[in-house]
Amino acid sequence: MTAIDAFDIVFFGGTGDLALRKLLPALYHQDQDGNLPSEGRVICLGRSPSDTAAYVDKAHVKAKEYLGSHYNESDWKKFAARIEYLKVDANTEADFVALAETLNKFPARERVFYLSTAPDFFAPIAKNLAAQGLNQGNSRVVLEKPLGHDLESSNKINDEVGEYFTEKQIYRIDHYLGKEPVLNLIALRFANTLLEPLWRREWIRDVQITVTEQVGVETRADFYDKTGALRDMVQNHLLQLLTIVAMEPPASIDADAVRDEKLKVLRALKPLSVDDVKTKVVRGQYRAGAVGGKPVVGYQDEPGVPAGSKAETFVALKAEIETWRWAGVPFFLRTGKRLGDRLAQIVINFREVPTSTFGKNTRPNRLVIELQPDESVRLYMMAKEPGKDRLREVYLDLDFKEAFSTRSPEAYERLLMDVIKGDLSLFVRRDEQRAAWRWVEPIIESWENSSEGPKTYTAGTWGPAASSALLSRDGLCWHEEA
Ligand code: NAP
Numbered sequence: 243m244t245a246i247d248a249f250d251i252v253f254f255g256g257t258g259d260l261a262l263r264k265l266l267p268a269l270y271h272q273d274q275d276g277n278l279p280s281e282g283r284v285i286c287l288g289r290s291p292s293d294t295a296a297y298v299d300k301a302h303v304k305a306k307e308y309l310g311s312h313y314n315e316s317d318w319k320k321f322a323a324r325i326e327y328l329k330v331d332a333n334t335e336a337d338f339v340a341l342a343e344t345l346n347k348f349p350a351r352e353r354v355f356y357l358s359t360a361p362d363f364f365a366p367i368a369k370n371l372a373a374q375g376l377n378q379g380n381s382r383v384v385l386e387k388p389l390g391h392d393l394e395s396s397n398k399i400n401d402e403v404g405e406y407f408t409e410k411q412i413y414r415i416d417h418y419l420g421k422e423p424v425l426n427l428i429a430l431r432f433a434n435t436l437l438e439p440l441w442r443r444e445w446i447r448d449v450q451i452t453v454t455e456q457v458g459v460e461t462r463a464d465f466y467d468k469t470g471a472l473r474d475m476v477q478n479h480l481l482q483l484l485t486i487v488a489m490e491p492p493a494s495i496d497a498d499a500v501r502d503e504k505l506k507v508l509r510a511l512k513p514l515s516v517d518d519v520k521t522k523v524v525r526g527q528y529r530a531g532a533v534g535g536k537p538v539v540g541y542q543d544e545p546g547v548p549a550g551s552k553a554e555t556f557v558a559l560k561a562e563i564e565t566w567r568w569a570g571v572p573f574f575l576r577t578g579k580r581l582g583d584r585l586a587q588i589v590i591n592f593r594e595v596p597t598s599t600f601g602k603n604t605r606p607n608r609l610v611i612e613l614q615p616d617e618s619v620r621l622y623m624m625a626k627e628p629g630k631d632r633l634r635e636v637y638l639d640l641d642f643k644e645a646f647s648t649r650s651p652e653a654y655e656r657l658l659m660d661v662i663k664g665d666l667s668l669f670v671r672r673d674e675q676r677a678a679w680r681w682v683e684p685i686i687e688s689w690e691n692s693s694e695g696p697k698t699y700t701a702g703t704w705g706p707a708a709s710s711a712l713l714s715r716d717g718l719c720w721h722e723e724a
Contacts (some may be wrong), residue, residue, distance in 0.1 A: 248281030248351045249662050252341070254332065254367055255358035256286025256297070260386065262304040265358065266325075268654035270305060273324070274317045275649075277659060281351070285344060287330040297327035332363035335370055342374035353381040354661050361389060365402035372406040384413040384661055387478055388469065392686060393679040400672050413661050414670040418453075418479045418586070420653030420660075421613045422642065424486055425668075427588070430619065430640075432491050437609075440592065442567045447606065448713075449573045450589040450721055451483050453613075454581040456533050458701070459555070463546030470554045472525070472682060475577040481508065481678045482670065483588060484573055488563055497666035501674060508677035512562040519688035524697065524708040526556030528580040531701030538580060538701045552695040555579045558709040559685075560716075572716060576709065580701035582722075586613035589721045600624075603633045610637075610721070617642065617650060 251269070253261045266286075272278050286297060302322065306313050328344060330337040345353065355371060357364050364385060371377050383403065390396025403412060418424060431437055440446070453475060459466045466474065485504035492499040514522060529540035541547060541555050556578030563573065590609040598604065608622040619640040627634045642650060660668055697706035704710075704722065713719050 246277075246279055246352075246659075246663050248279055248348065249354065250283045250285060250345055250348060250351050251354040251356060251658075251662065252285045252287065252345070253356050253358055254287050254330070254363065255356075255386075256327070257288030257290065257292075257300075258358055260358045261286065262301055263308050264652070264654045265356065265658065266301050267305050267308045268652055268658050270309065270318065270321045271312065271649075271651065271655050272659055273321045274312070274314065278324075278662075281348075282324060282662075283326060283348075284324045285326045285328060285341075287328050287341070289329060289331045291329045292327055294325065294327040298322050298325050301325065332359065332366045332370070335373060338370040338374045338376075342376055345376060351380075352662065352664070353378070354384065355381065356384040356386075356658075356661075358386050361385075361399055364399055368403045368406040377406050377411070381407070382411050382413055382661055382664065383407050384415055386415055388473065389414060389478075389675060390679070391469070391473065393676065393683055396675060396679055400675070404672075409672060410666070412669075412672070413666065414672075414675060415657055416478050416482050416670055417653040417657060418613065419482055419486070419668040419670075420655075420657040421586075421617070422650045422653075422656075423611050423613050423617045423619060424483065425656070426619055426640070426642070427486055427611055438491070443569055443571050445592055446571055447591045447593045448571060448716070448718055449484075449487055450591070451480055451487070451573065451575045451587075452589075452721070453479060453483075453577045453586045454583060454704075455579050456581065456584045458528065458538060458580045459541065459544050459547065461545075463544055466555075467547055467551050467553045470525075471557045471577050471579070472554060472685060476557055476559070476575060477678050477682045478670075480575045480577060481681070484561065484575065485674075487588060487590070488565075488568055488573070490567070495667065497669075498671075500667050501671045505671070505674050505677060507563060507565075508674055508681065510563050510565045510568075511677075511681045512564050513681070514684045514688075516684065516688045516691075519685050522712070523559040523685050523688075524557065524706060524712055525554035525689065526558075526578065526699045526706040526709070527551075527553065527696040528555050528578075528701045529698045531580070531703065533580055533582075533702040540698075540701065541580075552689075554689075554696045556581070556696070556699060556705045556709070558705060558712055560712055572718075574713060574718075574720075576705070576720070578705055582702055582704050584615055587611065587721070588613070591718075591721075600633055605635055605724075608721075 330341055390399050485507045488507045489503035492503045527541050558576040561573040588611040592607040594606050604624050610620045612618045620637040622635055622637045624633045625636045699706040
């Protein structure tokens, strides 16, 4: 662990769900593990005129609930002593004077401003921080998703924040990049020789990236109906995971070396025409069904969903990367709500054996990287069953729990520590974000101009039948159908 200097981290949106449920517990864990220097404040902001004691009480209740068996009274007290609460409205310049007074008690400290609010507040916050001279060289600003609704709005946010903070100070967070199996995939690919010769079109048949949820739109219909699965999940998380699978070995693990390689992948994605969108992209919307044995209503009957909504709660698509390494290898991406399982998984399907020495009793090898609910990396191979003349598929299991005694940190722990240390490697650079928006824009346009709506699927299934057909046209099937 690199030693870190004294710091102040400021959470805009400190009273919100993300801060209370994820960000504070993540910092608590890092404090508990002894990774935070003794000099470091956690300054939480909200619009209510509360005081620190009342805020800490509220944070305590949430943290205890979230931390479960990791909660420890004395560790919490030690951590809670770092917390200060301040009332700051993003649009009220005078509130930033009080924030400046608090921060300027320790002018030399590293400063992190974590903007865990709706993106509409990013520009006023950046402007008001600058007005108080708080965007110094050692300050960093973290931007939560969603970073815009399309290319134009994301450019606008980036331009506005960029007026006050340089690109090197801006940390665009994608928490999937902080997940341990994703970091392990990078290590597996670039710290071993074994996979590299196989990691190409000659040996890989297809790649499948799936992030599914069992929950529906819950209380977020207002936000979700305007956003949909493509903007909420594909443009950011799924394309970022794709870049990690597909990038060339970076010259070093330095932030820009890694991000340069990821950008090349995004730029090499084969553009989709309107006709391509019809055949290579499936959009779906859930209707009533049962999830985990419980009946659930369809999207159209969820509270707050406008009648006749065409918002997609499911997307499956086929992406192609036009490089020598990947030409001809389909990358299938899939995400959705109210599906059969909660899952985040990357599956690398290798090609069939070239001759069938064992007849039809073999299956192609697969590397399965599971990000949630469990974290694992498994290489499926064929082996002979002891005492029998038949083959069975078994897996080599990179069981991190067994190999390492240390706790596997949550993604936000890793990412928060990276911001405090000033390491940008796992944060999305502006040009990456622009390239990702550029690639999804034709899909958005095509859907907006289409008279057809999304295909419906029964809640609790794996999405519309067209999703399976997307792969079966190439003689393939989704991992769970194999
Ligand atoms: P939330 O529960 O609705 O909280 C919103 C926060 O924004 C509150 O702390 C609220 O403070 C603050 N806020 C609202 N108006 C403000 C203003 N004018 N000035 C300053 N602060 C203001 O939202 P959330 O779930 O925490 O999410 C925050 C952001 O992270 C959103 O953009 C969301 O899309 C993103 N995100 C959330 C999650 C998650 O798991 N929750 C995951 C990924 C990304 P008050 O107490 O004053 O209302």
